Amino acid sequence: MRTRPLKVALLGCGVVGSEVTRIITTQSADLAARIGAPIELAGIAVRRANRVRAGVPAELLTTDATALVKRGDIDVVVEVIGGIEPVRTLITTAFEHGASVVSANKALLAADGASLHAKAVEHGVDLYYEAAVAGAIPLIRPLRESLAGDKVNRVLGIVNGTTNFILDKMDSTGAGYSEALDEATALGYAEADPTADVEGFDAAAKAAILAGIAFHTRVTIDDVHREGLTEVTAADIASARKMGCTVKLLAICERARDGRSVTARVHPAMIPLSHPLASVRGAYNAVFVEAEAAGQLMFYGPGAGGAPTASAVLGDLVAACRNKLAATTGAGESAYTQLPVSPMGDVVTRYHISLDVADKPGVLAQVATVFAEHDVSIDTVRQQGRNQGSGDDAAVEQGGGRREGGEASLVVVTHRAPDAALSATVSSLRKLDTVRGVASIMRVEGE
Amino acid sequence: MRTRPLKVALLGCGVVGSEVTRIITTQSADLAARIGAPIELAGIAVRRANRVRAGVPAELLTTDATALVKRGDIDVVVEVIGGIEPVRTLITTAFEHGASVVSANKALLAADGASLHAKAVEHGVDLYYEAAVAGAIPLIRPLRESLAGDKVNRVLGIVNGTTNFILDKMDSTGAGYSEALDEATALGYAEADPTADVEGFDAAAKAAILAGIAFHTRVTIDDVHREGLTEVTAADIASARKMGCTVKLLAICERARDGRSVTARVHPAMIPLSHPLASVRGAYNAVFVEAEAAGQLMFYGPGAGGAPTASAVLGDLVAACRNKLAATTGAGESAYTQLPVSPMGDVVTRYHISLDVADKPGVLAQVATVFAEHDVSIDTVRQQGRNQGSGDDAAVEQGGGRREGGEASLVVVTHRAPDAALSATVSSLRKLDTVRGVASIMRVEGE
CATH class of the missing domain: 3.30.360.10 (Dihydrodipicolinate Reductase; domain 2)
Structure with a gap:
């Protein structure tokens, strides 16, 4: 095993950062065995250096994150600050100074992942972010x-x-x-x-x-x-x-x-x-x-919490360190398909729609006609009393949807149709005089 | 992207192998984009070369697996034959000729994983086997x-x-x-x-x-x-x-x-x-x-099936190919803790024991004494009629366990104890004259 340690800089020392620090300091022998070299926490950038943090070595704290990522001897920067700036600049600076980056920053990755990946490739370093999605769950x-x-x-x-x-x-x-x-x-x-x-x-x-x-x-x-x-x-x-x-x-x-x-x-x-x-x-x-x-x-x-998120960060840290030792990088961004993202209107889904309707004959026929006009096929229709609990539903016959002496409510579940057609159906339903209101619309998934 | 393809040899062309072949041949553009170089199926070793296999190029078939892994131009060998020999020798030979190996072979890995890993390290190649455990599930x-x-x-x-x-x-x-x-x-x-x-x-x-x-x-x-x-x-x-x-x-x-x-x-x-x-x-x-x-x-x-297992094999194949391109290897065996494996007797667990007992007073006292002698603490005891369904159980008072006019049956659930103590308890129970038989013993887990 290599004896010269890999140097790790930590940006942020809140709930996740202090847990990352705890694991790096208490599990050092295990981490070294798994990486093939010891790792050393070289500095921790925080907003307030004088705040006492249990288990965090005070001498490592600095308020100058930029100076930390610019040191040039840092192998891997772990970023658990969150948000877009100044983090984007810090990560980019870390890349420019030869450090790989492990981040838990979903906002930044979702906003600007492509340019960060490109920067990492440009500088021959890794960008890992398992902790950004669903905490400890490997995804x-x-x-x-x-x-x-x-x-x-x-x-x-x-x-x-x-x-x-x-x-x-x-x-x-x-x-x-x-x-x-x-x-x-x-x-x-x-x-x-x-x-x-x-x-x-x-x-x-x-x-x-x-x-x-x-x-x-x-x-x-x-x-x-x-x-x-x-x-x-x-x-x-x-x-x-x-x-x-x-x-x-x-x-x-x-x-x-x-x-x-x-x-x-x-x-x-x-x-x-x-x-x-x-x-x-x-x-x-x-x-x-x-x-x-x-x-x-x-x-x-x-999906969250200090320790679970730290687990995901550490997994990435071990990978980034192994790659540094082997002078290689891991599997990076793969965006070769260049598939466009379609708008919501193109999504094919099903709607569950609750309508408050007038209590008179012919309402269901009107409602069904609106669905048909938009090419949306109905799976089931049920009538239920408004503001009533479960237990008194009745299946509705064609031409029904009527409840003597009470305001009627129709629950329609559609077959699969484009969201745009479903949404247009709802707009048209709102214009019917017999429809007093659309109480709720919810998509039905997972079938 | 590199244009010279990485060469893959396939050992075995049954349910999994033919699915691996199908994916390699039909998804070649995707695989190339993900790997960074095209892959080429260079040969498929089978037992009977003249059997027709839909979608499997007949000109790639050979019955000489040894010659295939010895070719020297193979980058990755995929082994989906199973069993210990001749597979162990084939894999070792593949390593010696510079090929990484992707295997779905649980029996071999469970019998002799350590020596295979050592051989892979010796020759600077990868040994991957995600498909050996729980099919497609990344584990x-x-x-x-x-x-x-x-x-x-x-x-x-x-x-x-x-x-x-x-x-x-x-x-x-x-x-x-x-x-x-x-x-x-x-x-x-x-x-x-x-x-x-x-x-x-x-x-x-x-x-x-x-x-x-x-x-x-x-x-x-x-x-x-x-x-x-x-x-x-x-x-x-x-x-x-x-x-x-x-x-x-x-x-x-x-x-x-x-x-x-x-x-x-x-x-x-x-x-x-x-x-x-x-x-x-x-x-x-x-x-x-x-x-x-x-x-x-x-x-x-x-956890099984041709396509799911092939998915796991392909994931490993992409990793092995990427590593070949980068002239590196992935994370291999990590056995540094050298923790010994304790025998079953040391496992701490709980037992659910059904006893057929004589229908007379004092039986529960005798049974409870046996548990106490072995330092096994009882969580619950229930009496139920033998060969009867659910619905007529009665909680048993100390000194009870008795059912007038029927053969009694005692169900004991223990607290956590070493398996050896639980097992010794059962042996002692079998020796009691009032215990006519031990109808079933099952461990209780996941609590």
């Missing part, structure tokens, strides 16, 4: 390496623990969105400003990264259709239950059937209770991958 | 690379699809073992001679491979305690249900609590229905990994 390496000889057609995942916690809580207790969010906040699963999670920005960044890797093309967060879960109601969840489904915030990346384009989207969707993703509880993450030869694979685990 | 690469900076404490998995199909069938239909095996055979899930699957040899080979990689030590199939599922009865499955459990044939690899040894075993066990492995249906495989920082991860997918 990027399996997609990029294990499935390198296969053709991935679909990636369907729960990649945000906060929203899964909220939806799981709503599903298991009947709570509304606000109540479930409050509990998530109280338990530390949601941040004080939960926007990035509940509006789907976090999941969209991960979807962009996964889609790019899965389909060997470039996808940025701007290409990802995004809907959060703030409008999901307890009634939606109850409706899902009636269909034998549950509601999850899904990141879905698909190759079009003709193979000429891809799509990436994040939105709440109903999935059947029998689908493996339906039983993913609490803040766990899970990603389902469908590949031509491999079939259906699922990867499950903790 | 070896995640354990070896993604978790390279973490400490794995436990691997618990369903790694044999045939036995999972049989147990799932028994659980869902109440069928007995023979009936479920017949169905598995009829559907092609079990081979004509099912011994390797139902006696646990196949799972034991996989357990050895997983344990070695997870704990960075050497484990061979001879180190793995092995019990098959041929003695699992419909009554055992019914008993499991009563405890809120199901029965699975598990491969379990554990690091001892003191960290100084490891264990590896394959046997049927009850696991709670709430455990993610409990819902693994049919011939699917799933492996649960517990690591110190990452927490609990699960990997799920098809």
Whole structure:
């Protein structure tokens, strides 16, 4: 084994950074054996150097991150600061000074992964970021390496623990969105400003990264259709239950059937209770991958947290160090297919639509005509009392949809159709006088 | 991109080999883009060259595998023949002639992985075998690379699809073992001679491979305690249900609590229905990994079949080819911990024991005394009528265990204890006159 250590610089020392520090300092013999040389923590860039951090050697702390990445003797820079700037400049500077980079930064990778990869190639170094998607769950390496000889057609995942916690809580207790969010906040699963999670920005960044890797093309967060879960109601969840489904915030990346384009989207969707993703509880993450030869694979685990994220960072750090020792680089970006990303309107999916309708004959006929005009085929129609719980549904005969003495409500589930056609159908339905309102629209996936 | 192709030799052209051939020939542009150079199938060694194989170029077939691996211009040999010899010699010869090897051969790797790895290192080539464990499910690469900076404490998995199909069938239909095996055979899930699957040899080979990689030590199939599922009865499955459990044939690899040894075993066990492995249906495989920082991860997918196995082979082939191009090798064997493998007696587990006992007072006291003498603590005791279904159990008071007018049966579930103590307890119980027989013993895991 080489005795001269590889030097590692750490940018950021919050929850993840301090766990990375702990593992590097306490597991040094194991890491050295696995890498083939010892590693040495050469410096830790922080915002406030005088804050006491348990287990973090104070003499390594510096507030000058730029000077740290410019030292020239650093083999690998580990970045766990997050955000776009100054991180992008720091990473680029690290590359220019010959360091490989391990990052947990989904926002930056989803915004500008291509230029970072190009910079890494230019300087003959590695850029790894397993920790950016789904915490400790190995996903990027399996997609990029294990499935390198296969053709991935679909990636369907729960990649945000906060929203899964909220939806799981709503599903298991009947709570509304606000109540479930409050509990998530109280338990530390949601941040004080939960926007990035509940509006789907976090999941969209991960979807962009996964889609790019899965389909060997470039996808940025701007290409990802995004809907959060703030409008999901307890009634939606109850409706899902009636269909034998549950509601999850899904990141879905698909190759079009003709193979000429891809799509990436994040939105709440109903999935059947029998689908493996339906039983993913609490803040766990899970990603389902469908590949031509491999079939259906699922990867499950903790999607966030200091220790799990540090595990993913360390795996990448060992790989980057091994490559440095061997004077080589690992499998980098593979974007050769240059497949374009189609808009949401081209996505083929199914809708579950709840309509509040006038209580008079002929309503279903009108509604059905609107679907037919948009070439959207109806799978099932059910009538249910408005604001009523489960248990009193009745299948609706053609020409029915009527409930004596109460406001009627129609639940329509469509067959698969382009999202644009489904969306146009809903617009037309809103214009019918007999349709008093569209109570909810949710896509149905995973069947 | 380099235009001179990398040359690949294929040993074996059965279900997996023909699928490997199909992917190499039909996906050549994708593979070339991912590798950085085209690959060329240079020869396929088969037993009978004159058999027609759809999609397999007849001019590549040869019956002289030795000559093929000795050609000297082969970059990577893909071995999908299986078994120990002549494969070991062929692989060694391939190494000596400068070829990396991708193998799907669990038996060989579990018997003699260490010497093969040493040979690969000696000749500066790669030895990859993702397909040897759990088909398409990425497991070896995640354990070896993604978790390279973490400490794995436990691997618990369903790694044999045939036995999972049989147990799932028994659980869902109440069928007995023979009936479920017949169905598995009829559907092609079990081979004509099912011994390797139902006696646990196949799972034991996989357990050895997983344990070695997870704990960075050497484990061979001879180190793995092995019990098959041929003695699992419909009554055992019914008993499991009563405890809120199901029965699975598990491969379990554990690091001892003191960290100084490891264990590896394959046997049927009850696991709670709430455990993610409990819902693994049919011939699917799933492996649960517990690591110190990452927490609990699960990997799920098809564990066998031509196409899934070929997917794993191709992933390794791409990696081996990339390494050849970069004149480097990937992460090889890591056995530096040299942790010894402890015998089954040292494993700490729980037993579920069904006893047929005499119907008279004092029996439970006698039985409880035997447990106490062996320092095995009892969790629960239940009495049930022999040959009776569920629904008429009664909790047993101390001094009870008695059923008027029927032969009594006691079901004891222990707390955690060394397997040797549990096993000695059962031997002593058999010697009591009041114990007419030990109807079943099963370990309880996953809690």
